[in-house]
Amino acid sequence: MTDNGLRFTKGHGTENDFVLVPDLDGALDLSAEQVRLLADRRSGVGGDGVIRVVPTDLADEAFVRSQGGRARWFMDYRNADGSAAEMCGNGTRVFAAYLRREGLESADEFEIATRAGVKTIRFEGHLIAVNLGDWKVADPDAALAGGYDALVKVAHHDPMPGLSLDLGNPHTVVALPDTADLAGLDLTRAPEVKPLPPQGTNVEFVRPLGPGHIAMRVHERGVGETRSCGTGAAAAALATRWWAGETEDNTVWRVDVPGGTLRVRALPGQQVELAGPAVLVADGVAHLG
Known part of the structure; x- marks a missing residue:
């Protein structure tokens, strides 16, 4: 932050959008308040999240x-x-695209913290792939017993069974019954998840x-x-x-989200890879008051 404002880059991965702030x-x-201001779609730059680009050692x-x-x-x-x-699957690709554009990384393969x-x-042609690492079913005993370990309630629908997965961040995946229309779900309010994980959860339908x-x-x-949600797409495919x-015949999945299409690949050793595009759309200076 300077007297002249805060430099930023706006980018998105399948329309999951982020404000990237360099802090080299x-x-x-x-601060949390500055993040909220940057992410605000009316009074700020606008985004689903904010990513600070900082050396790992700092x-x-x-x-x-x-x-x-x-x-x-x-x-x-x-x-x-x-x-x-903890992290963001689509955000990792946008972050990587920024590092390459700025000359901070030049290899076709590298690691981020x-x-x-x-x-x-x-980097894989026009796609960027990221190994999201280890994943697991959060409560395998409960899941194996009934095929689910949580109940998820959205407006105008009875509670639906969900499967909780840990991909470094928490997810609850719901396979919709035939009576529910994916496009018609009311997601203007957070779904009610029982039991709710201590750190909350992303919910995929x-x-x-x-x-x-x-x-x-x-x-x-x-x-x-x-x-879109990158780790959510991976969780949905894995569930x-x-x-x-x-x-071995169902290791690669196409996941269609409102913002585009992602590829999810189940890897050996209980790991998972996510691939999709990343676009940097604008650079500017934010004045947060």
Whole structure:
């Protein structure tokens, strides 16, 4: 931040949009209120989240600084409400596109630091792929017993069963019954999830479209409904695969979201990869008052 304002870049991944703020010397103390102002779509720049671009060695958290031996840059991701989040799948791709454009990374493959650990980025033509790392079903005993471990309520619908997954951040995936219309769901308010994880949860609503192909809408904690969610797309594909039975024939999934299309690939060792586009659309200076 200077007297002349705060430099930023606006970008999106399948219309999940972010305000990126460079902090190359680690001197910026970005407050929750400043994040809310930047993310505000009427009085600020507007975005689903804010990403501070900072050297890993200069990160605030000791855990993140410990990743500095592998990753030069830390994606300090904040939700639109100002709260810090573990990471963001679409955000990692936009972050990587920014690093490459600015000459901060030049290789086709490199690693970045997040609050959910180091993530490997790979440029693949017009797509950017990221290994999101380990994932797991949050309560496998309950899930195996009934196929679900949570109940999710949205307006005008009875509670629906959901499966909780941990991808470094929390997700609850709902396979919609035939009586529910994906496009018609009212996601203007946060779905009610019982039991609610201590840190809250993103909620994905899924409609199978064919073999290896699903459509999804998502309500993100601290944000609301977004046009896309990268880790949410991965969670939706993994949950659908888990329900169908995990085989070598269903490792790659197409996930259609309101903002575009993503590819999810189940990797060996209980890991998952997300691939999709990333676009940097504008640069500017924000004056936060």
